Amino acid sequence: MIQEFHKDAIQHPVFQLIGETADELGMDAYVIGGFVRDYFLKRGTPKDIDVVAVGSGIQLAKKVASKLKGKPEVSIFKNFGTAMIKHQGLELEFVGARKESYHRDSRKPVVEDGTLEDDQNRRDFTINAMALSLNNTNFGQLLDPFDGISDLDKKIIRTPLEPGITYSDDPLRMMRAIRFATQLHFTIELKSLQAITENKNRIKIISEERIVDELHKILMSPTPSLGFKLMHQTGLLPLILPELTALQGIEEIEGQRHKDNFWHTLEVVDNISETTDNLWLRWAALLHDIGKAPTKKFHNKIGWTFHGHEFVGSKMVYKLFKRMRMPLNDKMKFVQKMVLMSSRPIILAEDHVTDSAVRRLVFDAGDYVDDLMTLCEADITTKNPKKQRKYKNNFQLVRQKIVEVEERDHVRNFQPPVSGEEIMQTFNLKPSKEIGIIKDAIKEAILEGEIPNEYEAAYQFMLEKGKQLNLKVHSE
Structure with a gap:
């Protein structure tokens, strides 16, 4: 093997210190794995650095920490034989070189001390098995027994x-x-x-x-x-994720076909990845159509339908998250909401965009209306340039309308201008269904644009509604 040296990869003073400490302890030490791979890929300097010692990684970590400024704490994980030091934004993980053997029913290996070669053999990929020596005699020497460098090039x-x-x-x-x-x-x-x-x-x-x-x-x-x-x-x-593969395939009955919703979904995920780094919005894109497999039906007169697929899909999100042990908190609820509402802006964009429809969209989506629009724009996968332009322009109009309606009517995270307490006081009511009826009527009137989202208009509307319900205004 040609001896290559890459001292420029390990210029940070901590590498010199680790090497000197390893020399003092009479052991060999190497930086290995992702740090080396990313150096050759020019992907920037990773903050996670794996150091392998032919000997006790924990002993090396303790000694290194005692020499570092501020004497950082060493976190020891005895079960894994590893130790971690956090220093100046770096996470240094130390482990002794080891060889592994596995039982059929577990991915947890039986571990014993080994050589650097043993340690490189147990690595997952050739590009992650490259090591740079930290010892003084061969500082920066690349040890690449599986030609990971060539695999990086190829x-x-x-x-x-x-x-x-x-x-x-x-x-x-x-x-x-x-x-x-x-x-x-x-x-x-x-x-x-x-x-x-x-x-x-x-x-x-x-x-x-x-x-x-x-x-x-x-x-x-x-x-x-x-x-x-x-x-x-x-x-x-x-x-x-069987929910995804269930979407694959195109059926044809009486010359009527539907699109392959699996491949469509992958396009949507790629589209949304160009516009957002929100992980949970990307999950929403991945799952937005999962309700289509269980709701698919063929009707003689209208062809293929997926009625209620958004509602069914949002229920499936909960089951999927639970099965995969994903968080069942606001993140899951966000994905559910996006799946449930995923068709709403599309319907708006196809029809004439009315103020009341936009108000309802903003009211229902709340703070997530922009995320919902981003998801729906990503859902445009037609290859017809004319149709694509039309949809994009229509979505632009919907976005514009959202801004106008929100500035004027303030229905995002809507709070009724007249509270339930005020309705009770006005009509001298105890908690009853009439209060809910009046509150809903005020909300509907605002969303339909019958009254502005203002206290005085809502108060007058409340009095009118009370009269219709034969309620008397309480005078003190």
């Missing part, structure tokens, strides 16, 4: 050892391979891709949290569809 994801063993041992690596291919725009080597397909069912031993973590990273990449296409191609997708 833009290939390849495993250091036989891929079938690599993926069977730790099936999460299948998701990681797809994630790296998506983030870096790399190709997974054919043997590796076949091994993922053969080992796809092994994904069942991986926790939902780990899988979701990889899904988040795929969704946050510049072109998420690359990852979902690879999951689909290898058979992983139906095991992880």
Whole structure:
């Protein structure tokens, strides 16, 4: 192997300090993994730095921390044999070189001390197995036994050892391979891709949290569809998100066809990724049509319908989030709301845009109306340039109308100008259905544009409504 040195990669003084400390302890130390990979890819300097020591990583970490300014705390994870130091915005993780063996029913390996070569063998991909020496005698020397440098040049994801063993041992690596291919725009080597397909069912031993973590990273990449296409191609997708693969296919009855909602969904996700970094809005794009599979029906006179798919889809979001152990909090509710309302602006854009329809949209969407519009604009996947221009122009009109209506009527996060307490006092009422009737009537009158969203107009309307309900104004 040609000895290459890359001292410029490890110019930060902390690397020199780690190397000197390792020399004092009589052990070899290397920076390995993502830091080295990203240096060669010119992706900026990662804040997470993995240091592998041929010896005790914990001992090296403690000694390094004692020499650092401010003597930072060392977090020790005995179960994993690792230690972490946070210093000047860097996260330094130290581990002893090790070799691993696996049991069939677990991705948790049996670990024993090993050499650097053992440690590089256990790495997931060749591009993550490159190491730079930190010891004084060969500071900056690249150790690349699997020619990860060439794979970076060729833009290939390849495993250091036989891929079938690599993926069977730790099936999460299948998701990681797809994630790296998506983030870096790399190709997974054919043997590796076949091994993922053969080992796809092994994904069942991986926790939902780990899988979701990889899904988040795929969704946050510049072109998420690359990852979902690879999951689909290898058979992983139906095991992880069957709601998506259920959308695939085009049926034709009596010459009437519907579009393939699976491939349409992937286009929508790519579209929205060009305009927002909001992870949960990207999730909403991914799930916006999942209600179409269970609601699909063919009618002789009108063809294919998906009635109520938004409502059904929003219910499915909860089940999916629960199954995948995703947060069942405001993030889930946001995705549900986006799925539930995903067709509303489209209907508006197709018809004449009335003030009352826009008021209702803003009232129902609240603070999320801009996100909803972003989702609907991403939903334009027609290849007809004329139609595409028309939809985009119409959505622009809807956005403009939203601004005008909101400035004038203030219905976003609507609070009625007349409170329930005031209605009770005015008509000397105890809690009763009449209060709800009057409050709803005021809200409807404002949304329909019958009265402005102002106290005086709402108060007069309340009196009128009270008279219709045979209520008497209470005079003290």
